[in-house]
Amino acid sequence: MSQQTLPTITAGRVDARRHRPGLALAIIVTCQLMLILDATVMNVALPGIQSDLNFSPTGLAWVMSAYTLAYGGLLLLGGRTGDILGRRRTFVGGIALFTLASLLGGFATTPGWLLAARVLQGVGAAAAGPSTIALITTTFTEPRARIRALALLSGVASGGFAVGLIVGGALTEVASWRWVLFINVPLGLAAVLLAPRYVREPQRHPARLDLPGALTGTAAVAALVYTFIHAASVGWSDPTTLSTLVAGAVLLVLFLAIELRAPQPLLPLRLFADRDRAAGFLNFFLGPAAMMSMFFFLTQFLQEVRGLGALGTGFAFLPMAAGMFTMTRLVPHLLPRFGPRPLAVSGSLLMIVGLVWLTQLSATSGYVDGLLGPMLLMGIGGGLGFVPLTPVIMSRVAPADAGAAGGALQTMQQTGASLGLAVLVTVFGSASRHAGAGLPAGPATAHHALITGMTAAFTASAIISVSTLLVALTFPRKRP
Template structure:
């Protein structure tokens, strides 16, 4: 195939329509991120209605994020090959149909299958969101503002998902948390072809061997950790899945190094700040997912919050994330990424560490509100610069791949993080039960062990943030 562009097209939308284009893209991104947590608040009711086991319940979350993260790289390359707007619209269509099927699911197996299909649609649309922003907003200041808003949707969407899930579950049913995607998805699918410009397509191929080994490798690792939560690390299935996952990921690295047009171009990691940003986009969601998954259950099962109250309990965190994301475009050119990411990471460590002190008698104020405020402030500072660092200077021909790698780090990090922390929870509860602990205290012991592990993971983001280069006049976005 020729290296020349296949279908020349304008790379920027009509200026007066750029606001509408951004609204379409951000709405899509909010839907995709929101669905990673919107079911959290509804988990107790889903378990009751469909008969999930305690450890199997995590697959309601994992099925979506695993497939989403595993196929994102392939989705990014497919956007380069077939057209980013086309993949964006097709992905939203698949995501919308899967949401409808999930809302109608009558069994645990059907719900998990629908959630996995949602992940397929999200992986098709997700990488194109960032790529379309970088090709639509070519003026540097406008691009930084758009990327900061994208970051707000990406990080704040987790907390918004809990609020929306609480509202819909309390007022209607857990099924409404899936049905709500249908009208928004249809609107995006209708409006995007009309208003979003199709960027130039460039030489690419799908790299199916890389996609298969990468996806199966991550899937095997997640399955190993989830299986260990219920059956222990000595189980042959657990050990076999772990070994297979590591071998497949090693094969993925070898394939990518030898492929002419890989899913993950190694040149994306040549710049130090960008490499560090990718690593933190992996570690931070690993730590944060423990808060969303376990804290919602703590509020409902231990403190007996209603679903609606549980959702609104996360409102201060969401508000802080959005506030900080609006401030970052002003702060980043002045101070550079290092002080912002470092401060945010330290605040996140403090927030998750505070949750490790929970007891069965802990109340919302201050035991829950304090950590949520620290996580909101820290997440807003730590995440917003990362999107800008990665996407603001990436060449247009690598925009799809860079966006795919970024979102892959986020989704795979949250998926592996949840699997690891569910394993820690399972091991801690078994040990506590053997020591004679019962009732709510048994559950809280498992949760605090998971939060302690998450704090250690979050501490890794501090170490990575220390490696950012200090900004110079030429290096600032």
């Protein structure tokens, strides 16, 4: 063997040692779970945060909303930045910022300090999030392996909302609310150190950033997300709600006009030219809108009506998370055989049944007879209905647009969750006010009003799920 061949062989060994798709997938999925967890992990920690930092009731809502607003508003920009600057570089930078913000937030001593840290977390998540999907699509080039990887990522993204409640409850009960933020630090540091070594950097696509599109698109999504968050607390008739809604709509129209003419757009509108991909985007908007009622209202029911603590409330959602994660293992085997339509239709039907079941909730409903069944149906239905969507959306995206497509997907998910929660809280508020009118004040009346509002919100969620069913019927029976 000649000396000239030795470096090639040695370099090949080094590359084979470092290219471990399984380890790369574990790093990417763990980071995606960490980003999704922070959308709900703070829910059960809010009472402790309010007590320690003296938040006002109105200000406390911004502990959740500050993260959602920054995350949802910057996702499109984060996706295209990854395409231009390098997806692994953008991913690692976003995780580093998210980790630093988590550490700072855990040491917060004032409301302003914590809210600033939550905004920084959202900025980091928006940079890293779109690159998770893009890195998987370029790491796994074999179709079946890619489907399995994307299904796992999609299941983690969907089930992460429920896991967030479990993790948040456990950490709050055992330690304190600060550990809900501190837990991100070791995970984030591990990702920052391991990702450059084991996650391949896909080919970069040199281009100019569409600055007008970035400004109008980010402002439009931020305005709309703020509108939904604001409407959830003060209603849709509030002048601020209406003005930000109009501003968001005008900015959205302007953004689309810019994207139609831009030579290198922030969001290539050709992504929506494929009918299946457009339908997948739509269901990624509608699905979280329907499912948010489960997390928001059942958390209140379990704590205020059934008297569970933070840990018990978190573990109550375990069947739903288990159903979702089980589907992430089965869908990669079912999707090539049956195609996306039967899976998505079956999942939507199970979700509808689960939500209709929840409309029968009462003050005497127990966990086993009133909640366990709907939670299992929602977990299995959500897995069947939404895990196939990521492969449908990403399967035929050009490599140069992978980050933009990932950013659009997650923007749909975050905006759908915000809009859905705003609509459902509005329905809940109207129904609960009417239910409590004229009745004597007391725990029984409060529980009656609470449950009446919840069942009205579950009815609205079931109607939204019917919309996901109609969209699912347009999916192809089997992908060629």
